[in-house]
Amino acid sequence: MSRNVIGWLQAAPLAAVLGCFLAAPIVMIVIVSFWGATEYSIYPAFQFDNYEFLFGSAVTYKVFLATFKYAAITWALTLTIGFTVAYFLAFHVRSLQTQIALFLLCTIPFWTSNIIRMISWIPFLGRNGIANQTLIDWGLIDEPLEWLLYSDFSVILAFVHLYTLFMVVPIFNTMMRIDKNLLEAARDAGASGWQTVWHVVLPLTKPGIMIGTIFVVTLVMGDFITVRFMSGSQRANVGRLISNDIGLLQYPSAAATAVVLLLTVLMVIGILLRFVNIRKEL
Amino acid sequence: MAKPRIGYSRRTLLKGGAAAVAATTLPAPMIWAQDIKDVTLRQFGTGVSNLNEVAQKVKEELGFTLEMTALDSDSVTQRAATQPDSFDIADIEYWICKKVWPTGNLQAMDTSKIANYDKIVGIFKSGKLTPESVIAQGTAPHTVGFVDGPDGTSFAESETGWMTLIPTIYNADTLGIRPDLIGRPISNWSELLNPEFKGKASILDISSIGIMDMAMVVESMGEYTYPDKGNMTKEEIDLTIGIFTEAKKAGQFRAFWKTFDESVNLMASGEVVIQSMWSPAITAVKSRGIPCVYQPLEEGYRSWGGGIGLSKSLDGIALDAAYEYINWYLSGWVGGFLMRQGYYSAVPETSKEFMTADEWGYWFEGKPAEGDITNPFGDVLASAGDTRDGGSFYERMGSVACWNAVMDENQYMVRKWNEFIAA
Numbered sequence: 001m002s003r004n005v006i007g008w009l010q011a012a013p014l015a016a017v018l019g020c021f022l023a024a025p026i027v028m029i030v031i032v033s034f035w036g037a038t039e040y041s042i043y044p045a046f047q048f049d050n051y052e053f054l055f056g057s058a059v060t061y062k063v064f065l066a067t068f069k070y071a072a073i074t075w076a077l078t079l080t081i082g083f084t085v086a087y088f089l090a091f092h093v094r095s096l097q098t099q100i101a102l103f104l105l106c107t108i109p110f111w112t113s114n115i116i117r118m119i120s121w122i123p124f125l126g127r128n129g130i131a132n133q134t135l136i137d138w139g140l141i142d143e144p145l146e147w148l149l150y151s152d153f154s155v156i157l158a159f160v161h162l163y164t165l166f167m168v169v170p171i172f173n174t175m176m177r178i179d180k181n182l183l184e185a186a187r188d189a190g191a192s193g194w195q196t197v198w199h200v201v202l203p204l205t206k207p208g209i210m211i212g213t214i215f216v217v218t219l220v221m222g223d224f225i226t227v228r229f230m231s232g233s234q235r236a237n238v239g240r241l242i243s244n245d246i247g248l249l250q251y252p253s254a255a256a257t258a259v260v261l262l263l264t265v266l267m268v269i270g271i272l273l274r275f276v277n278i279r280k281e282l
Numbered sequence: 283m284a285k286p287r288i289g290y291s292r293r294t295l296l297k298g299g300a301a302a303v304a305a306t307t308l309p310a311p312m313i314w315a316q317d318i319k320d321v322t323l324r325q326f327g328t329g330v331s332n333l334n335e336v337a338q339k340v341k342e343e344l345g346f347t348l349e350m351t352a353l354d355s356d357s358v359t360q361r362a363a364t365q366p367d368s369f370d371i372a373d374i375e376y377w378i379c380k381k382v383w384p385t386g387n388l389q390a391m392d393t394s395k396i397a398n399y400d401k402i403v404g405i406f407k408s409g410k411l412t413p414e415s416v417i418a419q420g421t422a423p424h425t426v427g428f429v430d431g432p433d434g435t436s437f438a439e440s441e442t443g444w445m446t447l448i449p450t451i452y453n454a455d456t457l458g459i460r461p462d463l464i465g466r467p468i469s470n471w472s473e474l475l476n477p478e479f480k481g482k483a484s485i486l487d488i489s490s491i492g493i494m495d496m497a498m499v500v501e502s503m504g505e506y507t508y509p510d511k512g513n514m515t516k517e518e519i520d521l522t523i524g525i526f527t528e529a530k531k532a533g534q535f536r537a538f539w540k541t542f543d544e545s546v547n548l549m550a551s552g553e554v555v556i557q558s559m560w561s562p563a564i565t566a567v568k569s570r571g572i573p574c575v576y577q578p579l580e581e582g583y584r585s586w587g588g589g590i591g592l593s594k595s596l597d598g599i600a601l602d603a604a605y606e607y608i609n610w611y612l613s614g615w616v617g618g619f620l621m622r623q624g625y626y627s628a629v630p631e632t633s634k635e636f637m638t639a640d641e642w643g644y645w646f647e648g649k650p651a652e653g654d655i656t657n658p659f660g661d662v663l664a665s666a667g668d669t670r671d672g673g674s675f676y677e678r679m680g681s682v683a684c685w686n687a688v689m690d691e692n693q694y695m696v697r698k699w700n701e702f703i704a705a
Contacts, residue, residue, distance in 0.1 A: 041385065127553050232548075234537060249363060
């Protein structure tokens with residue numbers, strides 16, 4: 001056998017797995033997005049009804065905008081928190097043991113399910129919840145704050161809580177690989193602490209930031225359950241449109257929305273990757 | 283069913299095989315005969331009647347195993363329509379039946395095998411509670427309750443002897459309120475959109491039910507009178523959902539709920555003071571010691587009914603077991619169990635034997651309780667002197683204004699509903 005054939009054979013298992021479990025489902029979704037649906041069944045067709053309805057509805061644009069808004073705000077907050085935590089872990093904590101211990105500490109919340117971590121906010125933030133009661137007891141407010149729960153605030157709070165770790169890990173990882181001599185060199189050259197962070201650490205952690213960004217943005221843009229629970233169904237993102245459609249047996253319409261969402265997310269990631277070449281770092 | 287069967291379904295064969303293996307490996311007598319005790323029936327439905335207590339009682343009294351799965355209404359519809367092999371018994375509502383029956387996943391039931399058929403309440407047969415009753419708008423159970431024959435695909439006008447669903451449970455729904463937080467009488471559906479309750483109202487996010495609540499509110503507000511709430515035109519759907527979208531944007535709603543538990547939590551925590559609600563949810567709030575009233579309203583009730591449907595693939599001994607289960611279901615124990623939570627049984631007279639005279643008087647006849655009224659789980663729901671919200675069975679089921687419905691324009695409505703939720 002020639003080397004060429006062996007090469008193909010070696011690649012075949014992975015290609016088959018990706019083909020079956022990644023490419024084929026996406027192709028199916030694209031195909032179904034052109035199908036028609038009755039109340040209880042779907043039938044093969046090639047029609048643009050689903051897309052027409054999707055692009056013809058003002059709600060779609062609003063919902064896509066809301067999805068971007070959630071992604072952008074969550075991204076900014078998780079980046080700030082994630083960068084700070086990672087910086088602390090990587091540069092301030094000196095002993096490796098403490099570093100590992102603190103890092104594990106960060107992962108403890110992940111021992112419970114995503115949904116439980118999210119739902120536990122509800123009694124805390126409610127009208128008669130702990131947060132409001134405490135603020136009233138302290139005399140800071142007279143009336144309970146309504147916007148604490150079932151609002152954009154609670155949705156973003158939950159997102160930040162759920163996804164910050166996805167930012168911490170890759171940033172911490174790249175920071176650990178920064179040559180400490182570079183920091184000393186910056187200091188010798190007269191840079192202040194902030195200047196070092198801004199001109200040395202930040203540029204060198206860009207690939208980590210980018211990986212974290214991709215995690216957070218895709219997770220937030222594809223989410224539906226957080227938005228449903230934390231907004232009490234009062235807010236919507238694209239994921240919720242899709243899940244509503246599925247619940248109402250409108251699979252083709254859900255598929256069409258999914259295709260548009262997929263393309264949007266791919267475009268966002270495409271744009272992000274123009275800024276940083278993460279391959280160099282992997 | 284196209285596939286010919288020779289008396290053994292795959293499941294019974296598997297069971298038999300497992301029994302044979304067990305018999306050969308364990309020092310036990312060999313049993314080859316198919317026994318009803320080996321049957322396992324898989325039932326799924328909404329949380330209201332999928333109770334583990336029922337499954338336990340079935341095991342005790344009938345000997346076979348009943349596996350219960352509780353899902354929300356949309357998931358139930360989806361499963362009944364798309365995964366016929368995943369269940370043996372579908373515990374669904376009548377409007378779901380209207381959607382699912384045409385898929386051919388369910389089989390009609392021979393009423394001659396149903397012992398208490400004659401005692402089933404008129405609502406499910408002729409559509410009339412009493413001979414003088416007017417039939418309410420919407421998908422009334424009797425309109426989708428019968429088909430022409432065992433393989434009938436279209437619904438029959440009157441009793442044919444072949445039932446789509448055996449009615450099990452039904453009720454008249456209205457708005458639930460927190461009297462302690464509202465502090466004044468509520469007597470109209472329009473109060474749901476009263477700006478007084480801004481940020482403290484809720485409606486359920488299940489389109490087929492929610493749209494009917496909306497219609498009740500719109501009519502009560504005097505905005506529009508529907509020729510048939512249960513079958514709206516596109517313009518009527520736009521109008522109805524339009525009014526609610528405006529209210530939503532103005533911040534009228536605190537949240538929407540989709541499951542029973544969510545509605546209980548919203549009410550119990552005081553997030554919401556007025557909302558669409560189901561009777562046992564009220565009971566659940568009350569049993570936590572929080573005042574909650576299932577407020578009868580001038581315009582009447584929105585009613586719903588559920589029943590048991592059999593999967594097309596049930597046959598042989600499993601089908602016999604299913605009939606036995608249905609007969610047992612109507613024989614009273616379950617009815618009593620459900621009525622003590624505030625639902626109604628399809629055959630109230632058999633349930634009477636499983637309730638105390640006081641319970642029967644309170645739940646069914648609308649009489650003041652003589653002592654503590656407890657639900658089957660032991661929570662005290664009412665004490666001496668209390669009467670049921672809305673009164674007796676005939677008062678409540680007699681003032682039904684509409685049934686949960688599936689409309690001709692259902693698909694349009696669903697899309698508009700989706701927009702309302704996303705708006």
